[in-house]
Amino acid sequence: MQPRRWGIGLAAGVSALALALAPAMVPQVAPTAQAQNAPAKKVLRIGVTQEVDSLNPYIAIYLLSTNILRTNYDYLTVFGQKNMAPEGALAESWETSPDKLTWTFHMRHGVKWSDGQELTAKDPAFTFNTMLTNETARTANGSYVANFESVTATDPYTLVIKTKKPQATMLGLDVPIVPEHVYSKMKDIGGEPPMPLVGSGPFTVTEFKADQFVKMVANKSYWRGAPKVDEVDFIYYKNSDASVQALRNGEVDLVNKLSATQFDVLKNEPNVTLNNAKDRRFNELVINPGATTSSGEAIGNGNPALKDVALRRAIAQAIDTKTLTQKVYGEYALPGDGSYVPPVFSDFHWTPAPAQSHQFNPTAANAALDAAGYKRGSDGIRLDHSGKPLNLRLLTHSEKPQEQQGAPYIRGWLHDIGINVTIQPLSDNKINEATTAGQFDLTYSGWSSSPDPDNILSLQTCSARPNAQGKGGTPDTFMCDKAYDDLYAQQLAEFDRAKRIDIVKQMQSRLYDNAVNVMLYYDDSLEAYRKDKFASFATQPDPGGTITYQQGYWGYYGAVPAGEGGASNASSQDSGSNTGLILGVIGGVVVIAAVAGVVVARRRKSTADERE
């Protein structure tokens, strides 16, 4: 009587699940004998679930894209592997004028692009000048050049950058240097560069299929020396469980961004090494303190009661970040301790003094609200000063399981202090629209900090607020605090590291007192790799850091295949002819993608908060 299409729908869903599980039951393919004469190619295969938005470094903002481009193009200076302190890369040395307004970079000699052309000071000059003259070219990294006056190559090995005001972040310019002889010929600077990419990093991209794979081959003439592996493949999986299965079966060598459950499952795998790294990301609950535009007019529809700092502090005090972290991440995250800079950057990390702290204490929160005159109504919900019950909306990213899991906890705890919370899961894009226009009361948010925290500190300044249309800014909390902004300007012009650290800590204290956000947790980056294929990787920082998604290219460049340096090269032979296997993997991925595609296509879009 009725078509059974629904049945097919569920069956498709179930079979997608089954497909994801199927490899568990398939016995592992025995390594095939390789042709004895040809030396085996050593390939690092990385299973990823993130997308690549573009391979044009002027445009790309997604986490995976920027990470790939970081490996493809070298920088003037990079963040070091051990302690993330800036060190020379394409620029060998540098000096500044006494007024700190002129920076002279001396370029390394004899560095070649992967197509054999020499890399000179003209290339960085072209890179920066394109960004200064073309708005499209400023899409991804525009903030780094906002303060630039001029950039000139005075000779092939000397680059002079003049800034309008002193800028303390000049050694942390996270801008890939592109080859002038390729990019000057591109008609559209926002278009995709021709394949294979011409690069100066340890690996260069030779092939890219959207939502399938990115293939990078070793740059044998890399100035630091050729990498130990010949090829790095990023293989795309729609479903992170499928990528974990692929690792179990040896179809990929490295996976990242694992969940606590996945990480625990892999603990029992004999051939897998786990890497539990402290990450550079913070997750916060933003409390809308009365959003305003850059010209100071009110914007959005935040609950006006939240303008009261006493109420915001009580909210912060009602949230048990320790339990939340434990429930959502198990042992794989640090609970929020009030520091805005993630603990991995121990220099800048700050914690409130006990007297200043508003850590979890519902009794104190209730007492504070009673004292501030928020009386409870008959249903136990407190009334604001105009007599309306305190009803707050909490926006969550519907595609983030941790937020879906955690939001009911926050609702429960706020209910305990007499605040009613409605949870509104929204797509990433809708959340971005709503939060940029101030249309929220409470929202989940999170950012990745650079080793230099300037990028996250700037989010809380008055100038980060949007215009009247809700555009042209990257507001996080909409805080506009003169004392904070003064400190921000001060730290940007402070070249004494110790003094700068002190100012940054004062800023965090100021931010904490304003209680416009609650630091929820700093989640670890969970990674796992096949120890039968790879002996070690270079983590950043070392020890305890990540392999993938670093602020640099150390992880892939420092990959050591198993058995390397030993008497025999036995273990590398089975990673030989991978093309067939990779094609097989890709085939499997395509099948899963086709089944799950319709639904999942609109998800997983990385958003501003995954930006670098």
Added chain:
Amino acid sequence: MSDEGVSLKTLSPRALAWQRRGRAAAAAWREFSSSKSGLVGLGVLVLAVLLALLAPVLSNEDGLDVTKATGGRMRPPDGNFWLGTDVDGRSILLLTWWGTRVSLLIGISAALLSVVIGTVIGIIAAHYGRWVSAVLLRIVDFFLVLPSLVLAIALSTVLEPGIGTIIVAIGLTSWPSAARLVRAQTLTVEARPYIERSRALGGGNLHIIVKHVLPAVLPLVFVNATLAVGNAIVAESTLAFLGLGDPFQTSWGGILHNATVDSAALAGAWWYLLPPGVAIGVVVLAFTLCGRALETVLNPRLREPR
């Protein structure tokens, strides 16, 4: 026959009609109860509905609140938690039990919505014929060829998440087959002489539809609705499994969605996946068994050749 002759003299036409209906119902029940599978289905349904209604009485809703969960993280079944716990430490048994409420509510509401839309469109198309029929049938065809899952996903993405949205999304996508069915039945009913007689006696369109056509097609609609509930429950579970349901309402599809998101399959947590899956299977089967039994009772026209 003589009995009826007596009744004719003593009872009003209305009472007579009710008496006839009562006899028909009794006959129908006899016919229905002769179908063992139908009885089993009905028993399961009564049980499911009772469990759903009594959940707040027999169990404590606090067990659904994550902040009050007492179990460990994804623990296998033991003496305290007969079906194990989910990632927050809540009892899977309790979640599945409470899931019955949402799944049944959405299943029945969505099926009713789709059958009401289908019946109205089907009757109007058949009764008015000509261009009305042509236009309506093209609309029906349009919805019929659209993959309903894709359409429902699109709808539930655009609308605010919630139970109402899911009901609308399923209801709006599954009515065309009901419309086709009702139209066909209406055409055969309207071809009968008593419709023509009613028209000759001055009966208007509304009178004919409400008094003559609707009662004649209702049994078919009823059967159709019973079968549609099963489909609607599967549809609801599918949407919830895909993460399009109301994440703060416990439903079977929602539990399966959580299990997938929490990598339950990867971790081998079968107790997280099986109970809601079995519940969906059993209840849908029960509705189908009931529907098939009703179908053979109320509408022999649709009986499959045996």
